[in-house]
Amino acid sequence: MWEERAIPERGTLAWRFSERTVFLRASGSGVEVAEDASAGAGAGTVAVTRASPAGLSWRRIALGRKPELARLSPRVPEKPWLVLFSPALELAPRTATAGWIRAPLSADLVVDGLPLLRELGLCARKTAWFGSPQNGLLCLAAGSAFTESPSAAPGAIALPLAVRNDTAERVELARLCVYGDSVGAWGREDGPLVIGDSLECTVSDAGTRVSTRHGRPRPELAGPDTVELAAPRQNAQDRFFARSVELLKVIAGM
Amino acid sequence: MNGTDIAAEAAETAAGAPAESAASLLEALRGFVSAEALTTALKAAAILVIGLALVRLAALVTGKLTRGRLQGRGSDLAVRAVRYAGFVLVLVNLFDVLGINLSALLGAAGIAGVAIGFAAQTSMSNLISGVFLLSEKAFDKGDVIQVDATVGVVETVDLLSVKLRTFDNRLIRIPNETMVKSNIINATRYPIRRVDFPVGVAYGTDLARAREVLMELAAASPWVLAEPEPLFIADGFGASAINLLFGPWVRKEDYLAVKNELVPAIAKRFDEEGIVIAFQTLTLNGSVEARVAPKPKAAPPRAGVGKPARRS
Numbered sequence: 001m002w003e004e005r006a007i008p009e010r011g012t013l014a015w016r017f018s019e020r021t022v023f024l025r026a027s028g029s030g031v032e033v034a035e036d037a038s039a040g041a042g043a044g045t046v047a048v049t050r051a052s053p054a055g056l057s058w059r060r061i062a063l064g065r066k067p068e069l070a071r072l073s074p075r076v077p078e079k080p081w082l083v084l085f086s087p088a089l090e091l092a093p094r095t096a097t098a099g100w101i102r103a104p105l106s107a108d109l110v111v112d113g114l115p116l117l118r119e120l121g122l123c124a125r126k127t128a129w130f131g132s133p134q135n136g137l138l139c140l141a142a143g144s145a146f147t148e149s150p151s152a153a154p155g156a157i158a159l160p161l162a163v164r165n166d167t168a169e170r171v172e173l174a175r176l177c178v179y180g181d182s183v184g185a186w187g188r189e190d191g192p193l194v195i196g197d198s199l200e201c202t203v204s205d206a207g208t209r210v211s212t213r214h215g216r217p218r219p220e221l222a223g224p225d226t227v228e229l230a231a232p233r234q235n236a237q238d239r240f241f242a243r244s245v246e247l248l249k250v251i252a253g254m
Numbered sequence: 255m256n257g258t259d260i261a262a263e264a265a266e267t268a269a270g271a272p273a274e275s276a277a278s279l280l281e282a283l284r285g286f287v288s289a290e291a292l293t294t295a296l297k298a299a300a301i302l303v304i305g306l307a308l309v310r311l312a313a314l315v316t317g318k319l320t321r322g323r324l325q326g327r328g329s330d331l332a333v334r335a336v337r338y339a340g341f342v343l344v345l346v347n348l349f350d351v352l353g354i355n356l357s358a359l360l361g362a363a364g365i366a367g368v369a370i371g372f373a374a375q376t377s378m379s380n381l382i383s384g385v386f387l388l389s390e391k392a393f394d395k396g397d398v399i400q401v402d403a404t405v406g407v408v409e410t411v412d413l414l415s416v417k418l419r420t421f422d423n424r425l426i427r428i429p430n431e432t433m434v435k436s437n438i439i440n441a442t443r444y445p446i447r448r449v450d451f452p453v454g455v456a457y458g459t460d461l462a463r464a465r466e467v468l469m470e471l472a473a474a475s476p477w478v479l480a481e482p483e484p485l486f487i488a489d490g491f492g493a494s495a496i497n498l499l500f501g502p503w504v505r506k507e508d509y510l511a512v513k514n515e516l517v518p519a520i521a522k523r524f525d526e527e528g529i530v531i532a533f534q535t536l537t538l539n540g541s542v543e544a545r546v547a548p549k550p551k552a553a554p555p556r557a558g559v560g561k562p563a564r565r566s
Contacts, residue, residue, distance in 0.1 A: 082480075082481060084480060084481060125476070126473075126476070126479075126480045127479055127480070127505070128479050128480040128481035129445075129446050129479050129481055129482060129503065130481070133444055133446055133447075133482070133503075134444050135444075135445075136445070136446075138445070138505065141479075141480035141481065143480065175481065
């Protein structure tokens with residue numbers, strides 16, 4: 001799904017995901033790209049089609065030469081995810097649980113090693129607001145159930161999540177804001193399943209803290225030929241430092 | 255005295271006059287550029303040069319400190335205030351050094367101030383209101399605000415007035431005094447806002463289904479935020495409808511887009527679902543008694559003459 005593909009001289013290359021299809025075709029000394037929001041059959045496959053659907057809005061990108069190879073490179077979205085648990089996750093006092101959540105994934109379109117388009121949405125996108133109506137953060141909504149096994153649909157990323165309740169009270173987790181900056185994406189080049197780095201959420205009296213553990217997922221979860229499809233944009237230390245500076249600025253009123 | 259003596263005396267006098275005037279001039283000049291006067295002049299020059307340099311420096315520092323922290327033209331205002339105060343201080347010191355009595359000048363200035371104050375009452379009121387407006391930070395340049403019945407984008411916040419650009423591209427100047435006295439609605443202060451759609455549905459409508467439909471429309475819209483959840487209120491029983499209030503949340507910049515998308519979408523979907531959007535109806539109960547008036551016996555009009563009878 002993520003490997004390089006030869007751009008056909010006639011016909012259209014189509015990457016099919018659960019809720020989106022990305023079309024690409026050669027056009028003289030450039031390429032034409034279109035996205036189809038309707039869910040098509042054959043999700044999780046790449047194929048060359050003779051006739052692309054009518055009514056698509058094509059974008060032409062000039063390269064100055066005949067394009068040869070194209071690939072979609074998975075990308076963790078720039079915007080944070082707001083995971084909306086459905087149903088809400090309930091945790092008894094001083095207990096922990098582990099499972100999987102699902103979040104939207106993006107991809108960069110790379111033609112002959114040249115990144116042409118950034119952050120193509122691979123599934124239907126919905127934004128959500130995390131915070132108060134006066135002040136907060138715009139996130140990508142990730143309506144997700146808390147499941148026992150990774151169930152990422154093509155176009156989504158499955159994230160292993162461990163939740164711990166350190167308080168003496170019962171906790172109901174309905175939404176969780178996850179910064180994707182420090183999350184890497186793993187999977188097989190030829191498979192649609194994309195797994196993210198492990199997330200650890202701790203609910204304590206001081207508040208809720210989410211941390212990321214970067215590392216190769218266990219082979220039984222992601223398959224034997226798992227590679228890092230997208231490296232985290234920021235490591236945990238950098239993220240901590242950046243957040244500390246932001247906090248300091250807020251406190252100092254700078 | 256003979257004629258020869260007189261001529262000699264006149265010649266002597268004529269020769270001595272320039273020397274005398276030159277001496278007196280030198281004397282006057284010596285008095286003017288005395289050591290004391292020279293010191294005073296130097297002091298005045300020093301006050302002028304150093305004072306003006308300090309004023310410039312103070313204005314520069316004020317500008318640097320206030321830029322980005324004070325809203326709109328607050329920074330310019332602060333710089334100007336520091337500059338004018340500095341000028342006044344330099345001037346007072348200069349007068350003091352030159353030995354000019356300030357009390358008379360201040361007295362005159364006081365009288366002039368009262369006169370100017372009366373004349374510039376409105377301007378001063380606007381000026382002070384402008385300071386209050388800037389300190390309140392109720393809006394900033396680029397915000398969409400409503401002042402009484404006027405809605406527009408804030409173009410400038412000046413000392414005397416606020417200038418709004420209306421959506422039909424007119425410039426409206428509102429005096430600061432009016433702004434202070436009026437209720438100001440800032441539509442773009444916060445990053446997100448709720449778009450309210452009051453919908454009246456006919457009596458007998460399945461309200462649970464109506465709610466489901468509205469929530470589905472919100473979920474399908476790319477503009478509507480998934481969180482916070484859209485508001486749904488069954489507002490009450492109206493004269494002809496059950497009033498519902500549907501309020502999805504959007505980013506402030508998507509306000510018009512979501513209105514243009516959801517109003518037709520609600521109308522279409524309600525129509526498909528058989529949910530009737532109610533309109534004002536008047537039900538009249540009672541009986542109608544018809545009375546047929548007897549036809550008047552009138553001569554038939556001649557062809558081409560007269561008008562057809564008007565029916566009422």
